[in-house]
Amino acid sequence: MNHVFRRLRRVLFLGLLLATPYSSQAADDKAPATAENKDAASASAPAPATDAKKDETPAPGKLPGYFDSSSEDPKKPDYPDATGAKAGTVATPSGISNSDGSPGGDLPSGMKATDLYDRIAHNLFSINVVWTLIAGFLVMFMQAGFAMVETGLCRAKNAGHTMTMNFLIYPLACIAFWAYGFGIGWGNWNNGPVAPGWVSTLGPGTAVLNSGVGIDAQKDDKGAPNGAYKYGLLGTKGFFLKDVDDVSVMALFFFMMVFMDTTATIPTGAMAERWAFKNFLIYGLWIALPYCIYANWVWGGGWLAQAGKNWNLGHGAVDFAGSGVVHAMGGIIGLVGAWVLGARIGKYKDGKPLPIPAHHLPMVIVGTFILAFGWFGFNPGSTLAGTDLRISTVVVNTMLAGVAGALTAMLTLYAKGLKPDPSMLCNGMLAGLVAITAPCAFVDSWAAVVIGGLAGVFVVFSVFFWEKIGIDDPVGAISVHGINGLWGVLAVGIFANGKYGAGWNGVVRDEWVKAAGSDGVRGILFGDASQLYAQALDCAVVTVFGVVMAYVWFKISNLITPIRVSKEVEIEGLDMPEVGAMGYPEFIVTSRN
């Protein structure tokens, strides 16, 4: 079935957009490719253009290569496309004459419909790539936000070390992602389950991400393996970005990298103020492993995404921007790390927790704003398409959830007879943002307020809980990212309203098409309990997988280089002993514990 969908989707979608001389059959193929009409639809799919020269309009009935990422000459494939020349044609409006005096540039009088179409397609891909890149720039800047929040919440004597961890995680994780992470996560991205009519918004070149491993290899009409698996496990292409030098793949690589960077930096908060630097270094090179494996399962076309098609669990695991993939994974790894490390010296006395106050609250507040700003890239950028106007809804949902979380965190503190501790208000906003990250594209604004509002309540109780049972989390990372990441994943299965995401992960169910006109992502409140089961499965998997991977890694890494600093170093402060530089050399920096 997969091969039919892949060939069909570009025909159907682009055919729906414009009636063009390319394919007279396109206008007829409006119905989504359900089981009933797949045979009729596949018979009318046109063959890719093979003989037309590069700069000539393909003959009627032949499609340009970017329709299905096909190449004119199979011996010289057009993809990976390193320059973007194969993603439509760049419009060149110009009145400047050619050297022979004839008018140059794209003059309206000389353009055929097919020429116009080429330029429109190129602009489509361009808007989407530009949007994705800029959104990714915002996400990259979140590293500064994390650095500020974490360092501000820790003690001055550890400022240098905490900042250095947050700084260096970016280069370490980036290189690891380039070396092996991207390949594992997205090497087989093109063979994942997709909605009928799906087009790679970043451009046709992502079709080269077509190699992976899994269970139950799928076969094409001739019985040969076609690269897809019923239960995808890992990608196996794109290590060191080899063989995927394509402009669309580059955009995807960049965007996915900055997301992984977010996961990578979360444990540095939970494990701050006693994590030995050398152990952190090897962690930074390892983090791509658990992240990208699990990301493959949810986003890379793997078995959790396929749970809808395989096991009738809604649309499979749905995680729009990564409450599970990014935040739950980061928070869970942080939990295991904090637990393996043990509490900071002076944190507990006779079993009772003692406060270790933040040394720089203004840094925490500013850092929180930087993170909230970065989230405006994190969530709407995950459409990978500036032309998908749903981004405006995503932005509003994101904003509402964040502010609701801050407010309910404050109200929760007041209800407990406590003062509105600024560090908890910040945790509340971040918890709301984490929780909305998975459902942001699929819920009404009232649901965003509820999801974020509950997140603000959960985070307060969670921070108190972990502290009480002896897990020392200096910044609340476990509560903000772990607990509320899981909440965000579940929230999809509760509040998704079915208005968006038709055919997500390749699931199109007739009963929903009949009842609602399309099979969008919907939760139990809107009639689809199976989506909640899919989300629960997703939560269970990330928890078990994250705990096991993190525990094994931290235990093994401790044998390579000790995970915790010595008692003397911890009491003096990690700055000079671990990284050779004081955060505040001109001040006498001590702490009471």
Add this chain to the structure above:
Amino acid sequence: MKKIEAIIRHFKLDDVKKALNECGIKGMTVTEVRGFGRQKGHNETYRGAEYAVDFIPKIKIEVVVSNDQLKAVLGTICTSAKTGQVGDGKIFVSELSDVVRIRTGESGEQAI
């Protein structure tokens, strides 16, 4: 010669400095300290952990005076630093065996 160490409230520093200048005291050393006496602290909660805020920030002024200036200076400090509330501070007077001016090497009362 006597050394005076006066622990006073933060915001009283300018008042005390002005009053000492009018009194003829030309130099002093100031440090930021924490402490408590009868002004007890109170309890606060930070992220679920309750704790006692006992040490309170204060200013310590150190001045060196000749024996005949002592009584006047003590009176000046008390007047300018007082608010009448618990926590106004304390003054400690100790005997000073010698004072040396580093630039010139002179010692004794002329070095004050």
